Amino acid sequence: MPDRPSTLRAQRRAETQRTIQAHAVRLFTQRGYDATTVTDVAEAAGVSPMTVYRHFPTKEDLVLVDQHGRLIAERIAASSADQPLVRRIGSALIDAAATLTSDGGDGVGRSGGSGGKELGTDERFLLARLQLMISTPALRAKHLDNSYALQQAIVGALLPDDTADPDTTFHARAAASACLAAMHTALVRWAEDDGRTSLPDVIAKALAAAFGVTEAGTRTRAPGSNR
Amino acid sequence: MPDRPSTLRAQRRAETQRTIQAHAVRLFTQRGYDATTVTDVAEAAGVSPMTVYRHFPTKEDLVLVDQHGRLIAERIAASSADQPLVRRIGSALIDAAATLTSDGGDGVGRSGGSGGKELGTDERFLLARLQLMISTPALRAKHLDNSYALQQAIVGALLPDDTADPDTTFHARAAASACLAAMHTALVRWAEDDGRTSLPDVIAKALAAAFGVTEAGTRTRAPGSNR
DNA sequence: TACCAAGTTGGTAGTCACTACCACTACGGT
DNA sequence: ACCGTAGTGGTAGTGACTACCAACTTGGTA
Numbered sequence: 001m002p003d004r005p006s007t008l009r010a011q012r013r014a015e016t017q018r019t020i021q022a023h024a025v026r027l028f029t030q031r032g033y034d035a036t037t038v039t040d041v042a043e044a045a046g047v048s049p050m051t052v053y054r055h056f057p058t059k060e061d062l063v064l065v066d067q068h069g070r071l072i073a074e075r076i077a078a079s080s081a082d083q084p085l086v087r088r089i090g091s092a093l094i095d096a097a098a099t100l101t102s103d104g105g106d107g108v109g110r111s112g113g114s115g116g117k118e119l120g121t122d123e124r125f126l127l128a129r130l131q132l133m134i135s136t137p138a139l140r141a142k143h144l145d146n147s148y149a150l151q152q153a154i155v156g157a158l159l160p161d162d163t164a165d166p167d168t169t170f171h172a173r174a175a176a177s178a179c180l181a182a183m184h185t186a187l188v189r190w191a192e193d194d195g196r197t198s199l200p201d202v203i204a205k206a207l208a209a210a211f212g213v214t215e216a217g218t219r220t221r222a223p224g225s226n227r
Numbered sequence: 228m229p230d231r232p233s234t235l236r237a238q239r240r241a242e243t244q245r246t247i248q249a250h251a252v253r254l255f256t257q258r259g260y261d262a263t264t265v266t267d268v269a270e271a272a273g274v275s276p277m278t279v280y281r282h283f284p285t286k287e288d289l290v291l292v293d294q295h296g297r298l299i300a301e302r303i304a305a306s307s308a309d310q311p312l313v314r315r316i317g318s319a320l321i322d323a324a325a326t327l328t329s330d331g332g333d334g335v336g337r338s339g340g341s342g343g344k345e346l347g348t349d350e351r352f353l354l355a356r357l358q359l360m361i362s363t364p365a366l367r368a369k370h371l372d373n374s375y376a377l378q379q380a381i382v383g384a385l386l387p388d389d390t391a392d393p394d395t396t397f398h399a400r401a402a403a404s405a406c407l408a409a410m411h412t413a414l415v416r417w418a419e420d421d422g423r424t425s426l427p428d429v430i431a432k433a434l435a436a437a438f439g440v441t442e443a444g445t446r447t448r449a450p451g452s453n454r
Numbered sequence: 455t456a457c458c459a460a461g462t463t464g465g466t467a468g469t470c471a472c473t474a475c476c477a478c479t480a481c482g483g484t
Numbered sequence: 485a486c487c488g489t490a491g492t493g494g495t496a497g498t499g500a501c502t503a504c505c506a507a508c509t510t511g512g513t514a
Contacts, residue, residue, distance in 0.1 A: 009461065009462080013461090013462080016462095037498090037499065048465080049464095050463070051462080051464080054462075054463075059500065084439065086439070137372060140375060144372055144375065145371055148367060170432070171436040173415075173416075174412045174433040175437050177408035178405040178406075181405045181408035184404060185397070185400045185404045188400075189397055209401040210313065210401045210402050210404075211439070212438070235481080236482085240491080243491090265470080265471070265472090274492080275493050276472095277492070277494075278492060280472070
């Protein structure tokens with residue numbers, strides 16, 4: 001019974017995954033997504049095309065790795081239920097973005113910088129994937145559909161499991177989808193700026209633009225700065 | 228120069244398009260989207276697979292025919308610029324939906340019905356396509372990406388063409404994407420209800436749920452109110 | 455140590471969406 | 485009657501993806 005994959009296999013597996021994905025993003029960025037075949041990626045990564053499909057169900061998934069979905073759902077479930085929905089969701093999105101970009105993985109170093117000119121390798125990788133995602137129709141479409149799935153996760157975290165009232169569910173769905181759309185707009189902006197601005201700040205600004213008031217600071221870590 | 232395609236060719240062309248699309252939606256609904264090949268659709272419609280691709284660039288376009296994009300952009304451009312963005316966009320979406328569902332095309336007959344239990348053939352067709360779109364990942368993804376294009380059209384209609392300020396553009400984009408997301412939620416709800424409710428009403432409710440204001444009645448389907 | 459179960463990889467062959475490239479037919483206007 | 489053009493069909497691809505099958509490696513066990 002493979003309850004615990006013994007860490008060695010899992011480690012190897014994770015590494016080949018990273019290798020394949022890194023080569024994929026590199027090739028996609030250099031030659032273009034459509035002009036690069038899965039076979040090309042496989043060759044560059046030193047594996048067979050089969051192996052690529054074993055690790056990534058579709059070509060699009062080579063770029064889109066929905067990492068933060070669970071993160072957001074957890075934060076929402078933990079938020080206080082007496083705030084308006086949009087506020088609860090928005091705060092969760094901002095917090096999740098802060099977690100992702102500040103101590104995403106390679107951690108060290110850049111934390112202090114306010115504007116932050118230097119990007120960590122993880123952040124740079126995220127940026128490259130985002131830029132691919134925005135400029136390639138197929139990737140953009142699939143990512144938006146992933147957001148749709150994330151919306152349902154958010155609704156699930158927002159409402160008690162036994163909520164049967166369709167109006168309540170509908171309300172939550174509308175709020176979640178609007179928030180996610182605003183966040184997507186923020187992601188696009190952030191990618192256009194090559195990540196020079198603070199992602200949480202941009203998300204906060206997008207939410208403020210869409211929903212009006214949404215008082216400025218919230219948490220985000222950058223206190224006063226608004227542009 | 229065939230400036231005016233002489234109506235006979237255009238007529239034939241439009242008819243074969245309708246035929247192909249009708250058979251496609253029927254087959255997709257009966258057997259499922261993935262289980263139906265383009266060749267199946269071609270056979271059912273009595274044409275060659277080639278012809279299908281001549282009329283519809285992709286299999287997804289057999290279901291998704293972005294008709295109302297221009298409609299919405301026009302209404303937005305015509306709206307008064309001193310209202311908040313979200314209000315301008317929301318009103319345009321509601322009005323466009325009212326136009327689509329009330330006098331969509333088969334016109335006559337059902338106009339009077341308030342709640343409207345009976346659907347026109349056009350409305351029924353729209354509904355079938357929507358339900359396909361929601362339940363099929365590939366279609367859902369492409370439709371969401373179409374919304375992304377529509378968002379840019381809305382931003383273009385919202386702002387003067389020479390707007391260079393990135394913050395202004397960003398603001399408009401965030402508002403537009405959030406509104407469209409709310410509308411998408413409304414479309415899903417409408418399709419879940421098999422079109423029993425009034426689409427403009429559902430959209431208004433979704434916007435109210437997302438943006439709080441809850442400017443209750445508004446126009447919805449009342450014709451005269453504000454063009 | 456020998457051995458078995460399971461996970462990872464590779465190969466082959468096939469389906470299906472989609473795209474050139476070419477030929478044929480039916481309009482539509484001169 | 486003549487010619488350009490639009491619409492249609494066929495052939496032969498490419499490329500993403502999916503079975504089905506054959507190794508090889510790893511981890512734990514008798």
